[in-house]
Amino acid sequence: xxxxxxxxxxxxxxxxxxxxxxxxxxxxxxxxxxxxxxxxxxxxxxxxxxxxxxxxxxxxxxxxxxxxxxxxxxxxxxxxxxxxxxxxxxxxxxxxxxxxxxxxxxxxxxxxxxxxxx
Amino acid sequence: xxxxxxxxxxxxxxxxxxxxxxxxxxxxxxxxxxxxxxxxxxxxxxxxxxxxxxxxxxxxxxxxxxxxxxxxxxxxxxxxxxxxxxxxxxxxxxxxxxxxxxxxxxxxxx
Numbered sequence: 088x089x090x091x092x093x094x095x096x097x098x099x100x101x102x103x104x105x106x107x108x109x110x111x112x113x114x115x116x117x118x119x120x121x122x123x124x125x126x127x128x129x130x131x132x133x134x135x136x137x138x139x140x141x142x143x144x145x146x147x148x149x150x151x152x153x154x155x156x157x158x159x160x161x162x163x164x165x166x167x168x169x170x171x172x173x174x175x176x177x178x179x180x181x182x183x184x185x186x187x188x189x190x191x192x193x194x195x196x197x198x199x200x201x202x203x204x205x
Numbered sequence: 206x207x208x209x210x211x212x213x214x215x216x217x218x219x220x221x222x223x224x225x226x227x228x229x230x231x232x233x234x235x236x237x238x239x240x241x242x243x244x245x246x247x248x249x250x251x252x253x254x255x256x257x258x259x260x261x262x263x264x265x266x267x268x269x270x271x272x273x274x275x276x277x278x279x280x281x282x283x284x285x286x287x288x289x290x291x292x293x294x295x296x297x298x299x300x301x302x303x304x305x306x307x308x309x310x311x312x313x314x315x
Contacts, residue, residue: 091249122304131207131308132293148303182250189297190304191240192261195249 089113089194091183096199103173107199109166109183120144120188121159121166125179126198135181136168137188144188151177173203208233209294211307217284218315225310227277227294233305237297239277241270244291244309253292254279286314 090112099105109121123135136147136157145157156169166183180200186193210228217223227239241254252261254270257277267288269280277296281288294307 124304124306131209132295132306134303134305137303146303184250189237190295191238191297192252192255193240193242193250193295194252195242197247197249 089185091185091194091196093181093183093196093199096181096201098202098204099173100205101173101175101203103203104169104171105173105201107168107170107181107183107201109168109196111164111166111185113164119185122184122186122190122193123157123168124182124184124195125177125201126182127179132182133179134190137190138166139188170201173201175203177201178203207308208298208301208305209296209307211292211294211310213308214311214313216313216315219284219286221284222280222282223284223288223312224281225279225292225294225312227279227307229275229277229296229305231275232300233275233296233298234272234277235275236299239270239272240295241268241277241279242293242295244293246291250293281312284314288312289314 095107122137126132138157154172159166180198182198184193184195238256242250244250257272258270291309298305
């Protein structure tokens with residue numbers, strides 16, 4: 088079964104940028120979708136974005152639209168989440184997950200923590 | 206506030222049964238299939254139940270799912286210490302055009 092590992096999290100000031108990566112253990116991602124989901128510690132999960140295996144089908148939650156960009160490089164077996172104009176409320180653990188478009192039967196990574204603070 | 210409503214905590218002694226509810230509405234649970242995930246701190250969430258009631262291979266039959274109308278439930282029978290974790294329900298929402306989640310239920314084995 089494919090395994091996913093996120094990286095790129097860290098501490099950033101409000102208004103700053105970060106790029107998260109999601110690396111898969113096997114080639115390729117296949118005919119599926121990759122989603123980003125975030126969780127404020129102690130709170131519920133919230134869907135952030137998704138992209139189809141061919142790079143189409145991109146969608147974002149309203150809370151990040153215009154600030155975050157999702158992309159994938161199948162040759163490198165890696166998915167990215169470019170986060171700009173970061174806000175304090177973006178502080179969370181960010182997970183990538185492979186599933187279908189409707190987020191059924193998702194396989195998740197362990198997550199990477201993003202902290203937005205001055 | 207999460208779209209789906211779960212109790213924040215549940216507990217039981219070893220061997221007991223614990224049931225976790227997940228309440229939604231017509232545009233999510235009422236129209237689509239529910240998934241349940243087990244999440245240990247620092248680990249990747251693990252799929253326990255999909256398609257409301259189906260267990261992936263490798264998931265013990267102590268875990269079972271059900272759905273009725275706009276609510277779903279996860280039952281853990283024969284509770285074991287290793288079952289201490291957070292449990293999340295997830296389902297597609299037709300109105301929001303995205304998946305929605307419960308707030309998570311922390312299960313404690315007393």
